[in-house]
Structures are given as structure tokens and as C-alpha cells.
Amino acid sequence: MGGLQRHPDRIDDWGLSSGFNIMRPDDAVWLYAAGRQYIYALARSTQTYADAGDYGSVDLKWDIAASRALERNPIPRASFGQVPQNVCRANRQTQAVLDQWLRARDSRLTRRDDPEGPASEEDARRWVLADIVRRQGQKGFRDGLLKAYGHRCAISGETAAEVLEAAHISPYRGIHTNSLENGLLLRSDLHTLFDLHRLGIDSSNRVVISPQVVSPTYASLQGTAVSRPRPVSARPGKRLLAAHLRLLRT
Secondary structure (H helix, E strand, C coil), rough: CCCHHCCCCCEEEEEEECHHHHCCCCCCEEEEECCCCCEEEEEEEEEECCCCCCCCCEEEEECCCHHHHHCCCCHHHHHHHCCCCCCCCHHHHHHHHHHHHHHHHHHCCCCCCCCCCCCCHHHHHHHHHHHHHHHHHHHHHHHHHHHHCCCCCCCCCCCHHHHHHECCCCCCCCCHCCCHHEEEEEEHHHHHHHHHHCEECCCCCEECCCCCCHHHHHHHCCCECCCCCHHHHCCCHHHHHHHHHHCCCC
């Protein structure tokens, strides 16, 4: 990204050997590293050009701020599920995750106490870290869920602490909603699906996936048994889960 930092107004001409016909001017173009399986940069197409056959090119104007943020903290494929095949359109689930990333980015940049955005790279780093802390959940609430679930995602069994988040069943409305019965320990991508009401838990303690979720990675979770925390007092409230399930996107 060094060259892009020196030339923020630069437009790059990218040749495409396939998928050219699905590109449109003003598309958001998210760059995916197939080897490492993550999204690492963002640009916007300004013009597309057709050559012979399926060949063509696209002019890309880089979103420098977003690309710098993505370079530091890429979006892993595990969080959106889709496997990009050359040039492709984002499916619904991927689009939801990308939209959420943009909303979070915009929220940081329009924070009331600093309407001009981060003054330095160090400020930007602190904002990113603070956003991760907020996303993972208030420390006491998260620590309680980590202990109750044995440091494992209630659905996937994931043990990487960096991606385990304290999910509220009923939305956070103050410290009183940080009770363990109102929480689940979820991997970050499953937390996103849960908050978007594309994933719920039924009365038999099994996963219910919204029909709007088309990714096989997540659709295959339908009917998965959710692990029960210890002690019993930490188990999620049945009424809370039922109320959340009623909002499942159909």
C-alpha cells in the first residue's frame, strides 16, 4: 500500500481475464487474497472497458483509509463464508458482513468527540482496538461467558480467544442486561448472524438458520446442538431465546 499512500488520487487500470461482464461503474470492489483467505483492500470502479472476448479492464480508485484499516485487520473468509471465484458478486451474507464493516468504520470516523476522524496512525490503531473490545463485550460479561462455556464457542466449538465474543440475546440496554442468562459465547461471524437475526436457537437448544442465509457453510449449521454452559445459572434464558427467534429473518 506504500505507493497508494503517496498517490491517494491515483486510478489504477486493472486487466481482467474473466468476470468482466459483471463489473459496473461505481461498484465497491473488495480485494480478496485467495492464499490467505481474507479481504485486504477496498476500491471503487470508475469505468469499465470491454476488449476481445471475455477480456476487459476496470479503472479502480482506491479507498485509502479503508484499505489501510483492512491491511492492518483483514476480514477473514470465516466471517462471511463465501468463497470468491475470480471476479464475483458478493452474496447476501457477504454483503451483510461488508455493510456492517463499513457502518462500524463510519461510526468510528463520525464519533462526536473527534468528528474529524483519527489524527494519526496511532489514534486509528487505538480506535480499532477499542472497537474490538466493545465488540467482544464488556470485560466482566465476556469473562463470565468464557468461563461458563469453557472458552469455546457455543455453536462451533472455536477456541481462539481473539474471535470469541459475548453476544447479548436481548440487546444491550445497560449493565443490567449483562447477566449471563442474557448471553452466549459466539465466534465473531456467528455473533454477526445472531445480531442480524439470521441465526437463532429453538426450544430444543438447536440452531435455526434463516432461509436468507444461502452460504452452505452456515446453512449446514441448521439443527446443530448448542453447548450448555456451567453452572446451570449461566444457561441462556428460554424466554429470551424464544423472543429472539421470533425475529428470525424469513
